[in-house]
Structures are given as C-alpha cells and as structure tokens.
Amino acid sequence: MPDAIEVEGLTKRFGVVTAIDDLSFSVREGTVTGFLGPNGAGKTTTLRVVLGLARATSGTARVHGRRYVDLDDPAGTVGASLERAGFHPGRSGRDHLRALCAMARIPASRADEVLRAVDLDDRAARRRVGGYSLGMRQRLHLAAALLGDPSVLVLDEPANGLDPQGIRWLRETLRRLASEGRTVLVSSHVLSEVAQTADDVVVIARGRLVDQGPVAKLAAGPAQAVIVRAAELTGLAAALESVGAVVERNDGWLRVREADAPKVGELALATGVALHALYEERQSLEDVFLKLTSEAGQR
Incomplete structure (x- = not known):
C-alpha cells in the first residue's frame, strides 16, 4: 500500500530545546498505526507539524504527498483530535458539531451522522457539553474529526478517560475505520490496547525514531x-x-x-x-x- 503520511528529516526546535530531531517515518494507507513514546518524546509536537499547527525548523511532513497547508480540501483529507479544549460548556454536542460544520462549509446534517457513528444518541446530543463525562467528550472529539469524512485521522490519546467498555468500543471503531480504507495515526500510552488495535507502530524517544514496523514483527522473537x-x-x-x-x-x-x-x-x-x-x-x-x-x- 502507498504511504498516507510521510515524515522526512523532521526537526523542530524551541529556542535551545530540540523537541524533534531528524525524525523520519511513514504511515501506510488503510492501517491503524500506533505512535508511541514516553512523555516528552515529541509525539504531540510531531502531530502538530503534520497538521500544520507548528512550523518545522527543517524537514517535511506530508499527507498524501502534500503539506497540510497545501491540501485542496483539508477537512475532507485529514480529521484530527489533538487539542483537548474548545468545547463551550453551555452548548449541546449537536450544536458544537453544527458550528464546526458551518466553519468548514459542511452540511449541518453531517453532525447527526457522525454522532450516530460514535454512538452518542439523540439524548446525549441534546445535552450540554458541560455535563458530559470525559468518555463522552472523547467520543465528541472523534465525531468532530470525522465531520469532513476524511481519509486520514490523527488522534492524540483518544483512550484517555475511557472505561473498559469505552476502550473496547474505541478499538472496534478504529478497526472499522481502517477497514473502510481510512488511515489512522493514534498516539497512546495504553500499550496493551495498541497491541490489539494497531497494525504498525512507530516508537520515538527524545524526538528521534527508535523503531517502526508491524506490531507482530516488533514483538516477534524467540520465546523467553x-x-x-x-x-x-x-x-x-x-x-x-x-x-x-x-x-x-x-x-x-x-x-x-x-x-x-x-x-x-x-x-x-x-x-x-x-x-x-x-x-x-x-x-x-x-x-x-x-x-x-x-x-x-x-x-
């Protein structure tokens, strides 16, 4: 399969601090790829550069061969759940998504479609977001990422706050999205869940690539x-x-x-x-x- 995301020689410095150091990796189309690393490894900064939210000091990050800022239809190409702020507590989940639809020139009816896709029923959709549990907020973040019906999803720690049932739901949802031909790049600290969900993993530390490849290959080896x-x-x-x-x-x-x-x-x-x-x-x-x-x- 061709690569949906390509990161080549990426470096990002904040003053004297190097957050990403000559990082290169690729994400295969139609797969779920786990993006792993300890706290401070540079995962979120890398995702921000991929999404055009931060400018690289050097190197490139491309989605379907183009920088995010050069995409003809960004919302229809990449859906992201990266920032954890942005919900007005007095606005309903449905109204939040409809506002995003208006900004992206997406039909308002799409809001109800993605609410169903993330299993937020009509009652939950009408509730104010301020009364949502953390798990419901995670589902709303994913719904927002799906609004443009993108071929690529970039998700930062989507399992945070989910109970075991919610984690199982997320696993099945990500696998379903990949089966539809979408590409999912997901950072996570829940390694046991990544092992069950991801096709490939990319591991970084101190802003550098440590290893990448299929989950089965990375964990393969002689029996202990x-x-x-x-x-x-x-x-x-x-x-x-x-x-x-x-x-x-x-x-x-x-x-x-x-x-x-x-x-x-x-x-x-x-x-x-x-x-x-x-x-x-x-x-x-x-x-x-x-x-x-x-x-x-x-x-």
Whole structure:
C-alpha cells in the first residue's frame, strides 16, 4: 500500500530545546498505526507539524504527498483530535458539531451522522457539553474529526478517560475505520490496547525514531520461556535439567528456559507426565517499548 503520511528529516526546535530531531517515518494507507513514546518524546509536537499547527525548523511532513497547508480540501483529507479544549460548556454536542460544520462549509446534517457513528444518541446530543463525562467528550472529539469524512485521522490519546467498555468500543471503531480504507495515526500510552488495535507502530524517544514496523514483527522473537502446568512435575523437571534446561519451580507449574515447547512436550511424554498446559512466554509490546526507550535514553 502507498504511504498516507510521510515524515522526512523532521526537526523542530524551541529556542535551545530540540523537541524533534531528524525524525523520519511513514504511515501506510488503510492501517491503524500506533505512535508511541514516553512523555516528552515529541509525539504531540510531531502531530502538530503534520497538521500544520507548528512550523518545522527543517524537514517535511506530508499527507498524501502534500503539506497540510497545501491540501485542496483539508477537512475532507485529514480529521484530527489533538487539542483537548474548545468545547463551550453551555452548548449541546449537536450544536458544537453544527458550528464546526458551518466553519468548514459542511452540511449541518453531517453532525447527526457522525454522532450516530460514535454512538452518542439523540439524548446525549441534546445535552450540554458541560455535563458530559470525559468518555463522552472523547467520543465528541472523534465525531468532530470525522465531520469532513476524511481519509486520514490523527488522534492524540483518544483512550484517555475511557472505561473498559469505552476502550473496547474505541478499538472496534478504529478497526472499522481502517477497514473502510481510512488511515489512522493514534498516539497512546495504553500499550496493551495498541497491541490489539494497531497494525504498525512507530516508537520515538527524545524526538528521534527508535523503531517502526508491524506490531507482530516488533514483538516477534524467540520465546523467553516455556510454561508447563501439570499435576506432577518433579520427574519432568529432573528430565529437563538433565538435557541442560534451566527450570524454575513454582506451585503446580514450571518456567523452563533453554528448551523449546516441542522438546518439553517430548520429555513430558517420555517421563509419563500428563500436561495440563504448555505454552511459550513471549515478550509483549510493553516489554519491547520499555526496552527500546530505555536503550534510547542511554545513548
């Protein structure tokens, strides 16, 4: 697939502070890409440059091959949820969206369409935003981003304030938007959710690229250990240690290193042990993220 967003050699300085340092990455069209980094890594500044809200010191950021300021139809190309302010507390959710429609020359009827898309019903749409929960405000932010029916969405921490049901809803919504052919670039600190939602991830630290690629590839690698559960493990542990495996004994299970799952299964069969469970312990996206950002911080 072609790249929907391209960042090349991007640098942004605020006086003597370098927020983004020669950063380059791309976002594939029709995918959900997680944009990850510790606090202060430069994520929000990068998104602001992509959206034309900040000017780069050097380098470029393009959407569908053009800078945001050069797009013929910005609202119809990119939808964003970046700033957390902007809701008038005395205005209803529907009226807030209708005001945005008027500014962008979008038919007012679009407000009700996007309210339905984010599951804010008519009763919620008529309520004043000042009475919205944080989760409802997040849904309204997403509705505003969808007003122009954009092909690209840029979302900054959309899971903040969502309860487990809301997080599941967000995951399903982002996957649905990608299935429609849209591109979603989403920054998030909820790494377990990114692992379930994103196709790709871009990891930055101190304004620099640390790694990027498919989630499955970044988290791939040899198993860290094999976990074995069985009623009787003494004989199996001895057999494993006899072939050089490192065995950590626990109550009702073993954690085995230096032996893969097939080898453990074969030894269990040979020693007559009936296994209750046998699986490989692999690193999570959180493990990868912490390792990558820790190493970047030591450079």
